């Protein structure tokens with residue numbers, strides 16, 4: 073029976089509770105079998121003699137935390153800013169896209185990101201890849217293709233309901249194949265007119281029966297929605313998560329806190345646009361506004377999950393998560409709360425809380441080690457020391473060289 077010990081000077085366990093000093097994690101057969109905080113005398117004995125007959129991996133002056141989760145990605149799309157390359161990839165065949173999808177997943181894993189929730193692509197390539205690679209070490213949940221209204225935003229990730237069919241009737245055919253349903257219920261942010269709201273894509277009478285039916289089939293619903301009314305409709309119809317949620321306003325946040333509806337703010341998308349696009353002024357203002365909403369969400373107790381929208385303009389797979397987490401800290405989340413958002417909250421949203429999100433006895437030993445004290449997080453993610461997947465060390469990726477695709 074394989075056994076090992078892992079020591080780190082600090083542990084953040086993923087629940088949001090304060091980091092603890094000097095943690096000793098015992099791993100047996102890929103599972104965490106105990107989490108202990110030895111007294112100083114016991115610790116020096118262990119350091120001197122080692123645990124009897126068991127391998128000890130020691131990470132002094134380092135912090136150990138659960139494997140990370142990115143709750144919003146588009147694996148079939150490039151996060152580069154080269155528009156020609158982005159369009160070429162969108163139009164490419166599955167056979168050309170599959171190796172890129174694989175590389176993106178491996179990049180994420182090497183950066184300590186162990187689960188991904190895909191929000192769809194026009195070819196349904198991410199879903200097809202995931203179905204063909206069910207034993208991939210990273211957990212990948214896919215929507216396939218999203219759903220949008222005719223003539224509205226979302227051509228590159230969604231399709232419209234069949235002519236003459238309701239949304240509920242149309243999504244029914246998806247249930248056997250997809251992990252969750254993605255609905256597009258607004259446009260995207262205007263980069264010329266700050267705060268311009270678009271109308272909901274679907275009415276309440278279309279969303280409510282569609283969501284009810286998805287729930288009956290055990291499928292969660294992620295809704296792309298910006299602006300007040302598109303979010304009101306999605307929340308009232310009973311969605312599981314609001315994606316982006318720019319300009320949704322306080323009333324929506326309160327309702328989401330009351331019903332514990334998840335929010336995936338993807339603030340990093342606006343950071344990327346403000347760094348690259350010609351309209352950087354408006355993108356920076358939108359980012360500031362989103363950080364203010366995140367501050368309110370924290371105070372109100374909305375479950376905020378980390379998601380990047382990797383694959384959108386300038387949002388790089390894997391790398392963008394550390395940036396999103398830095399924005400959470402900027403919005404007032406403590407380091408422990410930020411880790412919680414990136415681990416146990418995401419695990420609940422993805423239905424993976426039995427295997428990811430926390431470090432506690434009985435759960436798979438899925439965790440990472442970063443140098444320095446908790447206060448150095450998330451900057452310390454750039455210097456990842458180790459990634460443990462089911463108790464085995466996998467090679468971390470160099471942060472700067474990651475994902476050239």
Ligand SMILES: [Zn+2]
Pocket residue numbers: 144145146191381
């Ligand atoms: Zn998206």
